[in-house]
Structures are given as C-alpha cells and as structure tokens.
Amino acid sequence: MSEPLKLGLAGLGTVGIGVINLLRTNGDLLTARAGRPMQITAVSARDKTRDRGVDLADYAWVDDMRDLAARDDVDVVVELVGGTDGPALDLAQAALKHGKGFVTANKAMIAHHGLELAATAEAGNLPLKFEAAVAGGIPVVKGLREGASANAIERIYGILNGTCNYILSQMEDTGADFADVLADAQELGYAEADPTFDIEGVDAAHKLAILASIGFGARLDFDAVRVTGITQVQAADIAQADTLGYVIRLIAMTDVEQKDGEGSTLLQRVRPCLVSKDHPLASVDGPTNAVVAEGNFSGRLLFQGAGAGDGPTASAVVADLIDIARGEVGAPFSIPVADLEAMAPTEPGHRMERTYIRFTVADRPGVLAEITAAMRDAGVSIESLIQKGRPNEGGDVLVAMVTHEGQERSVQQALHLLDGSDSLTAPPLVLPLLRN
C-alpha cells in the first residue's frame, strides 16, 4: 500500500464535519479507489472548545489555520472556511508556496482569485481543485473540464443557487409572496440569516464565472457578470407564467460570441427567466441544482443533483482528494492560465429574445395606451397582453405582457421612454423567456 495522503483541514463548520464523517464512513472504499489511504493529520478552526459532535483527538489542532501550510505532516490543505479574501486566501497562497495541494469549496475566493492561485499551482505542478465550489455535490467542474473536454462549448446555463430555487419553487407551490417564503426558508435552513448573496444572484454569479472560464477557456471575469436577483419576482408573476406554460427560475447563463477578426466576447448573466414546462430545468425543484452544457459534438449534457448541504459538498471535496491521491494534477481551468483568453464582455443589446414584462400601474384610463405606444415607438412587438388585474390596496394594477422575439435593446428603449411616467407606480419587471 502506498503512503497515505495527509490532509490539513481548515474549517470545522457543517461541511468540514461532513468531510470528517465521509472519510470515516467510507474509509475502506476510499482507500481502494484512491489506491492509498487518505488521512486527516491536522485541523484548524476558530473555537477549539466547541463540541462539534465529532471526536477530533486524532488530529493535531492548529490555532492559526495558515500554519497548516507549513506542516510536514500535510500533503494537501482543504479549505472550508469561506471568504473572498482574508485568511482563506492567505492559506491558499501559503499552501501552494509550501508545495502543498489545495482543495476548496470557496466559490467567492475562486471567482475572484482563481487565476492567480491556478498560475501558482501550475508553476509548482501542484493540484488546485474546487469541485465543491460549484453546484455542491454535482461533478460539473469535472464534467466540463474532462467529460465535455472534446467539445467547443456553445452555451452553459443552469440553476446554480439552491436558495433561490427553493424560494421560487415554494412560491410556485404555495402562491405565497417572496418575503413570506424567504422567512420560511430562513427558518428551515434553506436561506441564511443574511440572504443577500443568494437572493441577489451573487452566489450564482461566482459559480457561473468559474464555469465560463473552464468551458470557454476564458480568463475569469467575475466583475463582468450581469446579475439580477429574484427579489422583484411576485406571486402574480409566477401565476402569470404558469398560465403561459412556464415556471420562473433563476438562470445563470454564459456563452461566447466570435466576430471575424475582432476576437471573442463573453456574455455572463444571472437573471430570473421564464422556463418552458417541457424544459428539463422546469422540473428542477427545491434546493436542487442543474447545469446544461451544450457541446458542438456532444449536444446537450445535463448534470443535476443537490447544490448544497454538508453531505453533497463533502462528496465533491473528497472526490477532488481522490483525484489527487490518484495523481491527477492538471490545469485547474482545463487549459493553462497563461493560455486563457481575455474576453471583453458581450454587450447583449442586439440579442434576440422573447420577454415577459410586468408593469405596476395606476388604475386610470390611458395607461395602457401610454405603455403600448412606448412599445410601438421602440419597435417592440407585443405577442399577448396577458393580464390587466384588479387594483391592489394601494390602487395599483398589474399589467403583464409577452413580446414577440426582438432585440433586447428595444425593450430597454421602451422602458426608457416610460421613465418618469407617473402612470407607472413601480419599476417594471423584465423576465426573458429561456431559449429551449
């Protein structure tokens, strides 16, 4: 039997404890698959005295997690602390500098600093892996980096945030409004006390930026992700979508445009979309995640599973460790960092799409004429005006419509024409229809 792979574990929250439990529960199996035992030698967390329900006596305790990087009894540092910068990033840099492998579930750090870390790892021929950073237990980093590696990827899209998907599918099932479902989700542990990163789409954007880089050989560009969260989606929108044969899902999508002689541009966006009920993503309910990758030879590949939770996340972390134990050390983003292409962000105004638009308007004559005139003037063709509801307590009514396929900028222009109109009592909501 070969030497064990010795692990230093930073972070003993639910995922850290999940990794310990997984290594203990599946130990013999993992040794057989990895070809060698995997063994935690040292752990670090903020509070040594806290009872985590797991016996830590076999592991050396390290007060400052950055000290894991220099230990002789650590081959791979596993970082499950989180945070874009700060100690997690210090630890990553120190680990690679000391010639250790590095495995993390930290999507924010990889989305912001993945390339510099990967460059360091590549220079040292060290493994840097982050399967758990994207879509929890679903092997989608591997799916893109290896499984679909023979393809020019044409589009990647999916449901990357379990909290939003839980909220939207609960709104769908119960008819309740966003705020109520969010409160329930927080009570049930599906949403955090401060849910901003989830419901505003930032978490999904972190994951999307990572997938875009791997899929398209593009330099990571988190700041270029165009993000709209789900906070403006109302129960009425979901009901309207339903009558049209759609559900609403927070969709992360990325693709590349190539123009002759001008290089490629990268579109990355996270926004709630109407998804046709006959699309595989429409039946993705609750905290489940799913990713579609469209390859030029494979066609549409779908990966689906649990997007979060201690078990699934631990599954992804330990899969990375098995790869490392088996000797798999490759470019973290599929091709070496130096060869990744810097792509300017795509300005999507010329993109063609069908759009759902919901206006909140004052209940008085002429409002509909004003809206439809703006549409006409901007060249937006209305396919159906699907509702003019009853006034709510404040005297407002909702007007919802679906456009024919047209340029995105036309819709924006129509809304611009309505800017400042006192007929509109709240900002309109624009939801694209996901192209099948």
Added chain:
Amino acid sequence: MSEPLKLGLAGLGTVGIGVINLLRTNGDLLTARAGRPMQITAVSARDKTRDRGVDLADYAWVDDMRDLAARDDVDVVVELVGGTDGPALDLAQAALKHGKGFVTANKAMIAHHGLELAATAEAGNLPLKFEAAVAGGIPVVKGLREGASANAIERIYGILNGTCNYILSQMEDTGADFADVLADAQELGYAEADPTFDIEGVDAAHKLAILASIGFGARLDFDAVRVTGITQVQAADIAQADTLGYVIRLIAMTDVEQKDGEGSTLLQRVRPCLVSKDHPLASVDGPTNAVVAEGNFSGRLLFQGAGAGDGPTASAVVADLIDIARGEVGAPFSIPVADLEAMAPTEPGHRMERTYIRFTVADRPGVLAEITAAMRDAGVSIESLIQKGRPNEGGDVLVAMVTHEGQERSVQQALHLLDGSDSLTAPPLVLPLLRN
C-alpha cells in the same frame, strides 16, 4: 509543446468518421486542453475504396486492423468496430500487449471481456478507457469512477437504450402500437434493421453491467443481468399508465445487498417500468439517455444527454483521449481488477414493490373472479383494478391492475397459480412501479 499523441483508428463507420471530424473541427482547442496535439497516424476498415466523405490521405492505411497494435507510430489504438469477440478483442489484446493505450466504444466487448483487458492494462500501467461504451456522449463512466468516487453508491438506474426510449415515447405521443412505431423508428434510423439487441434489452444490459462494476466495485457479471425487453408493451398499457400518472420506460437498475457475514449480492436488471410523471426520468424523451446514481453522501446525481449518434459518441471517445494525453492512467473499473468483489446475483423474490399487471383474458363470466382469487391465494393485495376493457377482434379483453406494495415472489406465485388457465389468452405482463 510536447510530443503528439499518435492514434491508430480501427473502424470508419459513422462513429469513426465522427472522431475524425471532431479532431479536425476542434483541433486547436483539443491541443490546448490536452497539452499536446492528438494526431491520427493510421486507420483501418474493411473496405479501402469506399467513399466516406472524408479525406484519409494523411493516414497510413492498414488492411488488417490487428496490425495497428504493433505500429511504432501508434500510441493509442481506438477501436470503433464493435463485436463481442473476434477482431475487436484480438485488437484490444494485441494493443495492450504491445504497450499501447486502448480506447473503445464497444459495450459488448467490455461487458464480456472488460476485466481481462483491464487486468492486462493495469499490469502494464496502460490506459484502457470506454466512456463511449455507456450512454453515448454522457460522461457517466467518469461520473461514477471519479465524480461520485467519494460515495458508497446505493443504487444506479436509468435509461440506457435510446432506441427503446424513442419507441416508448413515440407510443406515448401517438398512441400507436409497438410494431408500427418500431417500423417507423427503423425507417428514421433510430432502430437497426435487426433491432433485437435493443428491444430485448441486451444493449442496456451490457451498459448496466459496466456501470455496476464501476459503481459497486463488483466483478463484471453480464450473464447475471435479468433482462426483459419492451416487445410486450402495448399501447393500452401506456394509456393505462398515463391515467395513473405514469409513463413507461425501459429502466436498467442495479444495487447491492449486504447481509451480515454472508458477503454482498448484486442485483442487475433491465425491464420496462412505470415511472411517475414527477420523476426526472419521466421527462426523458426520444433517444435521450439518463443515469441516476444515488450516493450515501452526494444524494441523487443525474446525468442526461444524447445516448447515441456519431457526434456524442465521438465526444466521449475523444474525452478519453484527452484524459490519456493529460497522463490519466487509472484502474479502468475504478479499483484494481484484483480487488473487485465477486458478488453472487441477488434473488429478488423478497424485494418489495408495487406492480402493474395486465391480463389478456377471454370475455366471459368468472374470469375476474378466477384472477382475483389467485391474487388472494398468493397474498397479493390489489390496490386498484383499473380497467376491464372492451373485447378486441379476437374476443379478448384486457384487465389491468396495480398492486399494493408486496414481495415480488407473491406476484410470481399468483401468476403461477394461473398457469394453464384457459381464461388467459396471452401471457400476463408485469411492470413494476419505479421507486422514486
């Protein structure tokens, strides 16, 4: 740039030509991802003169494909000929003996001879890969071998034959009967001239046996797969299933039973099942494949995509080649052949399931009493008698029912009690309800 990976390609049918087209179309991308160029040096097929629409002038032509194995200008042999034994197997053995890597899409050969080939590959530290042998372009071999590698797998099941799935979903959409849809499928190229291996479930069984070995660390045992094809499924069954909220799919399923002190037994079966419409597999239509793996930490993972076709199959073949170019050489069945466990087949009589049973009976008094008495005597509890239809041209009627959950053997016993009864004018059809 490193040395190219030199390929000898056996078989120039649609998949072989697909591989050539893929290598040409995506060449630069593949070189970037693989870290080195991949280059076909020699090809072999039966007929040198046939026009395949592709220029083969750059490649050495080899009349006897087995000669690819000994060529100095070949690092990896790619076998796309097919056949359980014969030349394909000779080529595989010769390639490994000559120290070449070996990549194949040949499910029948791997299902029958995978272990002996893997043992040879392992002894020589050579790559042997067969992603394309299971579920076409879906990276499910990799998904199990690597993506889900941290888990004890509890169950693997899915839709592994695109021909059957096409036929069943067409029957569903059109109401047509099996024979008519099969004829259409043959005309459209979704079914072969001799469709026996597909419609009798043998093709799905090949794939299932491979997945079972990888997922459970079991020695491959194709002969133990219990196979029922789809030829007995009638339009009436699909209509009945629909009214109950189900669709009918050919489901390949495998799991392991552990009994204290007695070792593990392996259940492998392929059979048409009723799948609840809210299950992800129910919406898998046409020639699409999908595989679910349930891990003890990951939970349910779903992989879905095109199960056949030249593009998807070439995508899987070339993904294997990229892995090889990147230096990935591991145990083909995830753990070394010597460590795979020989598992006896599970006798599933004690398994609990709900069952759909359809009888074809003579239209006369007392038949229903005879059937229900047999059910009672065998301890089968009927949940609902869902149809007693009108007589067909031959004067027969269909009687369909769904049982409460009970042991499989009870249903078998009830049917046994009805053996030889002249009330039954055709053998009954038993379709289990897939457990969600």
